Amino acid sequence: MELINDDKVKWIIATKNEAFDKNAINIFRININEYFNQISNVYNSNLSYTEIEKAFRFHKENDKKRYIASKYALRNILSEFLLIAPAKICFYNSENKKPTVSGIEFNVTHSKNYIIIGISPLKIGIDIEHIDHHFNYKDITFSCFSPEELKQMSKNNTSSGFYSIWTRKEAILKASGEGLIDNMNELNSLSSSITRKKIRYSLQSFKPDKEYAGCIAFEAQEISLNYWDYK
Template sequence: MKNLFIDNVNWEITDWNLDNSHTHIFKINIAEKFKDIYSKYEDVLSDNEILKSEKYLQVRDRKRFITSKYFLRLILSKILYSTPAELQFSQHYNNKPKLSGIEFNVSHSGDKILIAISPKPIGIDVESLTKPFDFESIIETCFHPDEKKYLIKADRQNFYTFWTRKEAVLKATGEGLVDNLESINTFQNRIERNTEYFELKSFLIDNDYVASLAFKSTVNNAIKFWII
């Protein structure tokens, strides 16, 4: 499984001098950052986003939604030389949010949010390795034979590695979750989907989370990892 992972991921403190020809991954701790933005997020989020945040019944879900929207707007504004509140999103197919001039995707699990930004289509997914889930029951129906070879022992990390890779691919293509997950073989680090090719990379976060990235590579498209 080692060949599926990026070795020695170097997370740097965000300096906001972002090259929009590169792929950028941002890691956000919800509990820590929500405190920082609590008094100012209403000046950044749209009216619709604020209304939607108020509909969440669970406080943790509300905090996660607000934090992800706030920092997505902040990051995109830095790359597009705008202000966070001015950004106008539209809906792509499958209700995927879209913004002219940049590709992006967001995922969250536990207390972590990951935001991926790229000049080309991109998808990202993160899962907590400590989350209770009876994953053994879906191995037979959701995984390709090449993947199932590594899931015989039902190892949690292996399971979430392949699961996040599938999710990342489907988010990059804009399809969303499909019925025939077993047809998607993410064992290799390059996959064809709908006549397009995507690079696949997986990485661990603090040994408690596994995340995967699917993106259309370009010349000199380096991957930068940032902590906000």
């Protein structure tokens, strides 16, 4: 079973005046360093005081850049859908302390060089991971993978195989609002459709770039998925 199929996803460059389909799920890929270099002199105009203050509490420069790039891109992308100025978008925390805005669903994930933002009219969860070939994943598989997932790993016992399954588990748990759970080994993520908390979700694995794995989970309905390279 091949979980990641490069042919499924075509990343389209989002132009400045792109008309995004608000009835579709739109997934945005952002190269952190490239994007931060573009906004380094202007991000103050869109971020809130709290966001700027938090950015400068990071000790590592890369963490600061990632945080600023993520918040700036999220505000700008949401403004295209909500028709509100980026600086005027108000976030509040849901019951599970997940940042939320009224009228739209979104989810954000990042790993190494990339941020991925998903915007949707439906509940979604998204996860990406950089494939670390030196990471010892075997202990995690035995404690966190279901029997079906372990069987799949026996056929593809590679770092890529591990991360392709792990991102599916993370994506579905983010979509359902559960977050990481104690009994992850009871969750079989290999199906293309999974029910959590009485809601059925569809899952689609994708590859953000070489040496990355990713997955998006969303409420199971007939809906288009658009993949954008956001500059």
